[in-house]
Amino acid sequence: MYKNFPKIELHLHLDGSINVSLAETLLNKNNLESKMKVNNECKDLNEYLEKFTIPSEVMQTKENIEKITYTLLEDLYKDNIIYAEIRFAPIKHTLNNSLEEVVEIVKNVLDNYKKIKTTLILCMMRDSTFEENKKIIDLAHFYNLPIDLAGAEALYKTENFKDLFMYANKLGVKYTIHAGEADGIKSIISAVSFGAKRIGHGVRIIDDIGNIDFVKGITFEVCPKSNIDTKAFLEYKNHPIRKMYDKGLLVTISTDNNTVSNITLTEEYENLSHTFNFKEEDFFKMNMNAINAAFITETEKEELKKIYIEKYNIWKGDINK
Ligand SMILES: [Zn+2]
Numbered sequence: 586m587y588k589n590f591p592k593i594e595l596h597l598h599l600d601g602s603i604n605v606s607l608a609e610t611l612l613n614k615n616n617l618e619s620k621m622k623v624n625n626e627c628k629d630l631n632e633y634l635e636k637f638t639i640p641s642e643v644m645q646t647k648e649n650i651e652k653i654t655y656t657l658l659e660d661l662y663k664d665n666i667i668y669a670e671i672r673f674a675p676i677k678h679t680l681n682n683s684l685e686e687v688v689e690i691v692k693n694v695l696d697n698y699k700k701i702k703t704t705l706i707l708c709m710m711r712d713s714t715f716e717e718n719k720k721i722i723d724l725a726h727f728y729n730l731p732i733d734l735a736g737a738e739a740l741y742k743t744e745n746f747k748d749l750f751m752y753a754n755k756l757g758v759k760y761t762i763h764a765g766e767a768d769g770i771k772s773i774i775s776a777v778s779f780g781a782k783r784i785g786h787g788v789r790i791i792d793d794i795g796n797i798d799f800v801k802g803i804t805f806e807v808c809p810k811s812n813i814d815t816k817a818f819l820e821y822k823n824h825p826i827r828k829m830y831d832k833g834l835l836v837t838i839s840t841d842n843n844t845v846s847n848i849t850l851t852e853e854y855e856n857l858s859h860t861f862n863f864k865e866e867d868f869f870k871m872n873m874n875a876i877n878a879a880f881i882t883e884t885e886k887e888e889l890k891k892i893y894i895e896k897y898n899i900w901k902g903d904i905n906k
Contacts, residue, residue: 611649765789
């Protein structure tokens with residue numbers, strides 16, 4: 586039902602969303618599926634992150650990175666994504682290229698792709714050094730891009746990254762932060778205290794859902810399937826997205842990793858519609874939340890809303906035929 590529904594994707598990792606057959610071709614290897622996608626036995630986020638070994642191997646040359654980025658865009662286009670924010674950690678792809686070169690390779694593919702509007706987000710990594718992450722902020726500043734903080738949240742606490750985000754604030758670099766996914770509500774409190782207006786996941790807000798004033802105006806990039814894969818919640822029905830939405834939090838829906846989580850955004854909408862009885866007007870609202878929080882200018886947001894509503898009305902007309 587939601588295949589042709591226009592969708593906004595705010596939280597998508599390039600390296601977690603590599604087309605498997607393309608990776609097999611590029612690496613000249615077979616049967617990579619089980620190495621790139623999690624199954625139901627995945628125990629936690631740390632095991633989930635092991636699925637990024639092949640991506641790190643294959644995304645090391647200009648040619649491969651270009652093909653991977655382009656193929657992802659084509660896959661998103663087929664899924665009727667009309668605006669996507671794609672993120673990756675440049676530091677993981679510097680065997681043959683400098684940080685600057687890697688950023689430019691991905692950025693150029695995105696900028697030249699006209700079928701979907703996109704924004705590139707540069708990820709700092711929790712296991713990188715302060716200096717390495719500071720370099721990412723400088724690059725983001727130079728290219729006028731937003732940043733993110735990704736990696737093993739329970740091992741490297743959000744509160745320890747305050748100085749980096751103060752530096753980003755000083756330069757005017759915008760950001761989202763993975764928080765309240767593998768670690769608790771304290772991680773969300775830290776992220777918000779730094780000045781984050783967007784939180785990656787943030788689902789642990791459910792642990793103190795009576796006390797949510799501090800996240801008023803904060804947009805949540807919720808990726809349900811990914812949370813189930815990492816065992817933040819055991820099943821869809823246990824996922825807090827419905828409660829978060831009903832409490833009036835600014836919920837948006839993303840996939841996190843198309844390949845690792847083995848899910849498209851359309852499939853995620855279908856799952857949520859079946860499990861929580863979300864209707865088209867709910868998804869519409871979540872997409873408006875996404876546009877409002879997007880890392881684009883106010884003028885671009887107005888244009889995108891116009892395009893979105895046009896496509897939404899076409900979709901509505903088609904399903905009511
Ligand atoms: Zn993520």
